[in-house]
Amino acid sequence: MAFRQIQETYPLVLASKSPRRKALLSQIALPFRAVPSGIKEEISNRPEETAVRLAEKKAMSVLQAKKGHWTLGADTLVVVDGEVLGKPESATQATDMLRRLSGTEHRVVTGFCLINPDGKVAHREAVVTQVRFKELSDREIKAYVSTGEPFGKAGSYAIQGIGAFMVESIRGSYTNVVGLPLCALVKALLRSGALSSFPL
Numbered sequence: 001m002a003f004r005q006i007q008e009t010y011p012l013v014l015a016s017k018s019p020r021r022k023a024l025l026s027q028i029a030l031p032f033r034a035v036p037s038g039i040k041e042e043i044s045n046r047p048e049e050t051a052v053r054l055a056e057k058k059a060m061s062v063l064q065a066k067k068g069h070w071t072l073g074a075d076t077l078v079v080v081d082g083e084v085l086g087k088p089e090s091a092t093q094a095t096d097m098l099r100r101l102s103g104t105e106h107r108v109v110t111g112f113c114l115i116n117p118d119g120k121v122a123h124r125e126a127v128v129t130q131v132r133f134k135e136l137s138d139r140e141i142k143a144y145v146s147t148g149e150p151f152g153k154a155g156s157y158a159i160q161g162i163g164a165f166m167v168e169s170i171r172g173s174y175t176n177v178v179g180l181p182l183c184a185l186v187k188a189l190l191r192s193g194a195l196s197s198f199p200l
Contacts (some may be wrong), residue, residue, distance in 0.1 A: 011065040048126035051111025071115040078105040078155030097156040102136040122192040127181040129172030
């Protein structure tokens with residue numbers, strides 16, 4: 001069955017309040033409307049599976065409010081030595097996370113799920129990017145935490161912000177680390193029929 005395709009008058013629904021995801025979709029000029037999902041994020045030792053499951057729950061949770069639209073959910077996790085690092089709730093937690101990441105390589109996993117206008121899953125995928133941090137001094141960590149940027153960010157950093165100074169190298173999708181793997185997403189939108197071509 002062919003569904004109506006995403007366009008200015010029929011935007012994608014993004015099940016998120018994340019300013020980073022909104023900025024990424026705006027960057028590629030994909031018409032969308034953001035609707036916060038309100039789904040509580042979980043920590044698990046199966047990051048890929050967890051990220052995709054949470055992405056699907058987020059998308060499904062806003063489906064009733066925006067029924068009949070293509071809906072996208074996404075969830076990003078930071079994993080170091082097999083442990084998932086969530087979002088810090090205090091300066092102490094942020095400091096501890098950054099010390100864990102200092103001088104090491106970690107994985108950033110973003111799961112995303114696309115729901116078609118009938119409310120069925122059209123695509124589910126987890127994208128992984130390897131990120132290496134430089135060795136951080138206590139002074140650098142303290143100064144970065146004091147900027148306030150680590151709060152609300154998985155792993156306590158923002159690669160697109162001040163936190164870029166800590167990132168020595170990445171292997172994989174940069175936008176995945178920001179919060180949404182744009183190349184993989186556009187491929188999924190084209191394969192599922194949400195778009196017939198891109199850019200619009």
